[in-house]
Amino acid sequence: MTTTPPRTSIQLPPRTAVLSDRGSYWITTFGCQMNRADSERMAGILESMGYSQATGELEADLVLYNTCTIRNNAEQKVYSYLGRQAQRKRHNPNLTLVVAGCVAQQEGESLLRRVPELDLVMGPQHANRLETLLQQVDSGQQVVATETHYILEDITIARRDSPVCGWVNAIYGCNERCTYCVVPSVRGLEQSRRPEAIRLEIEDLAARGFKEITLLGQNIDAYGRDLPGITSEGRRQHTLTDLLHYVHDVEGIKRIRFATSHPRYFTERLIDTCADLPKLCEHFHIPFQSGDNDVLRAMARGYTVERYLRIIDRIRERMPDASISADAIVAFPGETDAQYKHTLELIEEVGFDQVNTAAYSPRPHTPAANWANQLPEAVKVARLQEINAVVEHNARARNTRYTGRIEEVLAEGINPKNPVQLTGRTRTNRLTFFNSKSSDGHHYNLGDLVNVRIDAVRSFSLSGTTVS
Ligand code: SAH
Ligand code: SF4
Ligand code: F3S
16 A cells, blocks of 8 residues: 655745755754754755755765764764764765764864864854855865854855744853853853844745744843843843744744743743733743752752742743643752652642753763762662653643643644654644544645644654544
8 A cells, every 4th residue: 555645835945056066965963952953054054055965874975963962971972973984984085074063162173183084173153154164174174163253143044954843043152150061161152143133034934934933042031131222111122022022923923932941030021921922832941950959059050949830830820731841950969869859849749741851961161070979870870760750650641631622733744654644733842643634635734733633642742633
C-alpha cells in the first residue's frame, strides 16, 4: 500500500539567487533555540554564497558544527563528531571544517591545537559574519573569531527549517551571573535588537506565510534594558511588554511566544499583557532551578521560592489553563537531601506541564565549579532518575485534562513516522498528532489552524481527530 503525503499550501521561502556552485554544506546544531536560530541564519548565508544542502554529513564539502557547552556531556559530543571529520579531511583536503557556537567561544585557539584540521572557529556573536570569515579561510588562513563583537543587524535571509513557525531574536547574551552557568561567558553581554528591526523581520515572515513567531533571548525579560529611552511617566521605554504590544498587530501572524523567562524579572504587567493580547499563547517557560531558598541563593538567582509561586498564582489567576514549563538542576554543590526534596515538593505543588532536568555539571570559568562541596556522581544519578519519574508523572497527570477537549492546533509539519498525519502544537505548546485528511474528505495543510478533538493522551504528546 502506498501513502500519499499531504499537500502543503505553503512553500519554503524562496532562496537567494545562487551566485556560483560552491559545493554542499552540512550543519549539525547542538544546544538551545538560540543556536538553532543562529544555524538558520548561517545556512542562509551559505546558500546565498552558492552552497547547497548536502545529502549527508559524510558527503558535504563544508561541515559546520554549531556547538553547546551548557554541560560537560554537551561539550564532549562535538569532539566525537569532529574526530570523524578530521579523519575525512586527511583524505579530502578540500573539506572545510567549521566549529561555531558556544564551545568555539569557550575554547577558541585551543580547539585548533586539539583538532588541527579545523579551518574556522567562530563564537556565537560572529554568526552573521560567516561569509567574511570563510573568505579569510579561502585565502589560506586558519581563522579564530572569538573577540567581542557588536551584532549588527544582518541582511541575511535565514534558511528557516519550518515554513510555519519562525524564531526571532530579541536579545542576545546574558548579564546574569548564575554561579553554575557558562552562558554569560560564551554569549557575552546583553544586546537588544531595536523594536523596528524585530517588527520588520516579523512582517517579512508574515509575508512569506509564517503563522507563529517565538521571540528569543536567554533572559527575554531583560529585553530593552540596554536600549536608551525613558517614557513620560519615567519608565524604561523598551521592555518586553512594550515589544509585545508593538509587534502584536502584524497581519498574518496568528501566534506569538517568547522564551526564556527569568523569575526575577517576570512582572505582573507582563502577565496582564499576555492575558490581554489574543495572539500571545498561554505557555510560559520559567526555569526555577531549585525549590530551596538557600540553594537559590548559592546559585545567585535573585528570587525565592515564594516569589516564584506568586508568579505562577498570578498567571493561573489570569489564564487558568496556562501551561507552565521549567528547568531544574539537581545535585548542585552542597545540595542536601532535604534541599533536594524541596525541589520535588515544588514540582508537585506547581504541577508543571514539563520540566527539563539536569544534574549539575561544573563548567569552566564559573564560580560553583571551584567550590569544595561537589556531590558524588552516584548522588547526581540517583536524584536525576527520581526527579525525572516525578516530572513524567506530573506531566501525564496534567495532560489528562485535554482528554475529549477540542484544541486549536497549528499544523506545523508532517509526522515523519506516519506521513498521513500532521503534527502541530496547541496554544499551550502540547505536541499534537492528527490526520491531515478529515472524515469528510477535507485536507489540512501546513499553516492551518485546526480544531482537534483530543482522543489519546501520553506524557508528552496528544493525538486526536479534526472537527470542522
Ligand atoms: N537562561 C535560562 C536558561 C539557560 S541554560 C535561565 O536563566 O533559566 C538552560 C538550562 O540549562 C538552565 O535553565 C539550567 O537548568 C541548565 N544548566 C545551566 N548550567 C548548568 C550546569 N552547569 N549544570 C547543569 N545544568 C545546567
Ligand atoms: Fe545562565 Fe542565569 Fe543567564 Fe540563564 S540567566 S543564561 S542560567 S546566567
Ligand atoms: Fe548551549 Fe550556548 Fe545555548 S551553551 S544552551 S547553545 S547558549
